[in-house]
Amino acid sequence: MENLISIFVDSVFVGNILLAYFLGMCSFLAVSKNLQTSLGLGIAVVFVLTITTPVNWLIYRYLLAPGALAWAGLPDVDLSFLKLILFIAIIAGIVQMVEMVIDRYSQALYNALGVFLPLITVNCAVLGVSLFMVERSYTFAETVVYGVGSGIGWLLAIVSMATIKIKLRYADVPEGLQGFGINMITTGLMAMAFMLFSGITL
Amino acid sequence: MSDGVKTILFATGLCLVCSLLLTMAATGLKAFQRENALVDRQKNILQAVGAVESGRSYPADAIKALYQSSIQCISIDDEGQVLSAKAAPKKVLPLYLYRADGQVKAYIIPVDSRGLWGRIYGYLALDTDGSTITGFSVYQHSETPGLGGEIENQWFQRNFVGKQIIDAEGNFVSIKIAKGAVEDAVRQDLKPNYVDGISGATMTGKFLSQGLEDILQTYEPVSVHFRNQGMLKLPENALVCQPPS
Amino acid sequence: MSTALVKITRTETYRTVSDALWQNNPISKQVLGICSSLAVTVQMNTAIVMALALTAVVACSNLIISLMRKMIPRNIRIIVEVAVIATLVIIADEVLKAFMYNISKQLSVFVGLIITNCIVMGRAETFAMSNPPLKSFVDGMANGIGYGSILVGVSFFRELLGSGKILGFPVVPQALYDMGYMDMGLMLLAPGAFIVIGLFVWLEHAILNR
Numbered sequence: 001m002e003n004l005i006s007i008f009v010d011s012v013f014v015g016n017i018l019l020a021y022f023l024g025m026c027s028f029l030a031v032s033k034n035l036q037t038s039l040g041l042g043i044a045v046v047f048v049l050t051i052t053t054p055v056n057w058l059i060y061r062y063l064l065a066p067g068a069l070a071w072a073g074l075p076d077v078d079l080s081f082l083k084l085i086l087f088i089a090i091i092a093g094i095v096q097m098v099e100m101v102i103d104r105y106s107q108a109l110y111n112a113l114g115v116f117l118p119l120i121t122v123n124c125a126v127l128g129v130s131l132f133m134v135e136r137s138y139t140f141a142e143t144v145v146y147g148v149g150s151g152i153g154w155l156l157a158i159v160s161m162a163t164i165k166i167k168l169r170y171a172d173v174p175e176g177l178q179g180f181g182i183n184m185i186t187t188g189l190m191a192m193a194f195m196l197f198s199g200i201t202l
Numbered sequence: 203m204s205d206g207v208k209t210i211l212f213a214t215g216l217c218l219v220c221s222l223l224l225t226m227a228a229t230g231l232k233a234f235q236r237e238n239a240l241v242d243r244q245k246n247i248l249q250a251v252g253a254v255e256s257g258r259s260y261p262a263d264a265i266k267a268l269y270q271s272s273i274q275c276i277s278i279d280d281e282g283q284v285l286s287a288k289a290a291p292k293k294v295l296p297l298y299l300y301r302a303d304g305q306v307k308a309y310i311i312p313v314d315s316r317g318l319w320g321r322i323y324g325y326l327a328l329d330t331d332g333s334t335i336t337g338f339s340v341y342q343h344s345e346t347p348g349l350g351g352e353i354e355n356q357w358f359q360r361n362f363v364g365k366q367i368i369d370a371e372g373n374f375v376s377i378k379i380a381k382g383a384v385e386d387a388v389r390q391d392l393k394p395n396y397v398d399g400i401s402g403a404t405m406t407g408k409f410l411s412q413g414l415e416d417i418l419q420t421y422e423p424v425s426v427h428f429r430n431q432g433m434l435k436l437p438e439n440a441l442v443c444q445p446p447s
Numbered sequence: 448m449s450t451a452l453v454k455i456t457r458t459e460t461y462r463t464v465s466d467a468l469w470q471n472n473p474i475s476k477q478v479l480g481i482c483s484s485l486a487v488t489v490q491m492n493t494a495i496v497m498a499l500a501l502t503a504v505v506a507c508s509n510l511i512i513s514l515m516r517k518m519i520p521r522n523i524r525i526i527v528e529v530a531v532i533a534t535l536v537i538i539a540d541e542v543l544k545a546f547m548y549n550i551s552k553q554l555s556v557f558v559g560l561i562i563t564n565c566i567v568m569g570r571a572e573t574f575a576m577s578n579p580p581l582k583s584f585v586d587g588m589a590n591g592i593g594y595g596s597i598l599v600g601v602s603f604f605r606e607l608l609g610s611g612k613i614l615g616f617p618v619v620p621q622a623l624y625d626m627g628y629m630d631m632g633l634m635l636l637a638p639g640a641f642i643v644i645g646l647f648v649w650l651e652h653a654i655l656n657r
Contacts, residue, residue, distance in 0.1 A: 021637075022483060022484075022485040022640070025483075081540075084533055084537050084562060085533040088529065124564075127560065127562065128483070128560055131556040132556060176649045176652035176656070177652075182645065183645075184641045184645035188637075188645065191637045195637075
């Protein structure tokens with residue numbers, strides 16, 4: 001339990017997938033102009049990560065890992081080199097399916113999240129989380145917590161960025177630094193603030 | 203031919219070509235990759251006892267030959283008994299023995315510890331007196347290069363040499379990583395049990411201290427045996443250890 | 448001499464290269480593409496290997512897609528591009544693991560993340576689908592070097608300021624440390640990368656607007 005809590009805190013703050021590993025920057029910089037949209041995209045990312053990471057774990061554990069095919073009578077097969085291509089296909093497939101399911105059953109949710117779902121397939125944070133969970137050999141429970149935590153961390157980062165940008169409009173930024181430059185530096189300062197959580201012990 | 207059929211044919215063809223290429227690359231290069239990983243492990247074990255220097259590159263053959271001639275890997279159970287090949291293995295722990303000039307000089311424990319960003323894997327070598335560390339090495343970690351990543355560097359690993367895992371009364375206290383230099387940060391009587399920390403990597407040090415303590419605790423029966431009775435009794439056909447994957 | 452130069456500067460290939468390297472290479476655009484690789488810019492040697500892997504993947508994917516551009520059915524072209532890129536990335540990863548084991552240990556998952564690099568995909572979609580093979584190959588190569596140079600540039604400052612080394616060799620003289628100079632730990636952490644890039648953009652604006 002303690003372990004799970006510390007993985008959660010770590011993935012939300014210290015090991016924030018965006019601020020510590022630079023993953024998901026494309027959509028982060030493009031979408032954070034507007035608070036409402038960033039909130040929507042953030043929630044969509046949490047949603048997709050919560051589903052895809054455990055699914056990818058199961059796929060890796062029972063199909064790809066060295067010796068994973070023992071249940072099929074093939075204990076010597078090692079398909080782990082296929083994880084990249086399969087993970088990205090699974091992510092694309094699940095995002096598509098989620099989109100269709102939401103469209104069918106909840107129009108309100110579809111209106112809120114629908115436009116963001118296709119964007120998420122190319123969000124490197126989603127693939128990155130799946131790859132990290134293999135790299136760190138998490139158990140199933142740890143993977144679920146890590147997936148949710150990373151999603152929340154990303155949501156937190158993009159929403160904070162959007163609110164900071166609103167304040168930035170009133171700031172007197174040097175000319176050459178306006179736009180992209182100041183965004184990067186702000187992100188850097190945010191990353192620093194998030195690192196302060198590394199002192200937490202559980 | 204209709205467009206639909208053409209699309210499906212094209213997709214099938216592409217899948218075939220891609221999978222063929224991938225399988226070829228993966229199987230063709232697997233031998234090299236295994237070899238690399240194996241030599242890397244062996245080099246790290248040798249590095250832990252100081253038989254090779256860290257940071258220098260050695261030809262793979264030299265590493266393998268040196269490993270063959272000086273390292274024996276045996277299996278022990280959790281009470282510190284060496285298992286023979288016939289024994290029904292309960293919980294098996296690997297243990298490496300380092301021989302030089304025909305004598306066992308040190309025993310080596312595999313380290314698997316939590317770090318700040320991921321797991322830290324390495325080896326810790328102890329002298330046959332069962333209390334003095336003769337070396338430490340790391341072969342895999344994901345700490346920040348330049349900060350926590352310094353654990354893979356020679357200056358940090360050298361600090362371990364000659365340190366004690368027991369206090370003056372002979373009780374087990376493990377080895378800890380100080381916050382800052384041992385000289386300033388640690389009480390006089392505890393100095394033999396601490397190594398210099400890395401500035402900017404307090405958390406890595408904390409996790410690694412904990413990991414080392416856990417692993418030393420697990421192997422404490424072996425260390426106690428070395429402390430009180432000297433070398434372990436090896437059965438005729440000692441169970442060869444399973445190298446961790 | 449000068450006529451020869453004019454001849455060179457007028458060729459298609461030259462224009463492709465100069466577009467990718469200079470005219471069309473704002474840092475802000477490239478950073479979007481290399482974002483997933485920023486984590487390996489703490490040291491120069493990892494950054495250089497990453498830049499090479501990236502260049503090889505973009506160039507080859509451009510070449511292959513351009514060769515097939517007349518055969519690829521329009522409606523599945525995106526998935527075809529992803530499949531080609533993913534295959535190339537996996538091959539690059541396997542080759543690194545087999546022949547540059549130490550570096551590949553440090554790059555870990557970041558080689559795999561080239562797949563989601565928006566610019567690899569972008570070049571395949573916008574350039575290779577409508578241009579002949581040789582030109583596409585050159586374009587991919589030049590684009591790869593374009594982002595690679597930013598990656599290496601960022602890593603140069605992070606390694607120099609963060610650990611006082613270049614390519615692993617100490618360059619800050621001991622005398623300076625004795626006088627009280629200290630390495631800047633911040634540069635080695637994630638915020639360092641963001642700030643270095645922000646300052647790079649400032650510099651670029653200052654030069655271009657003069």
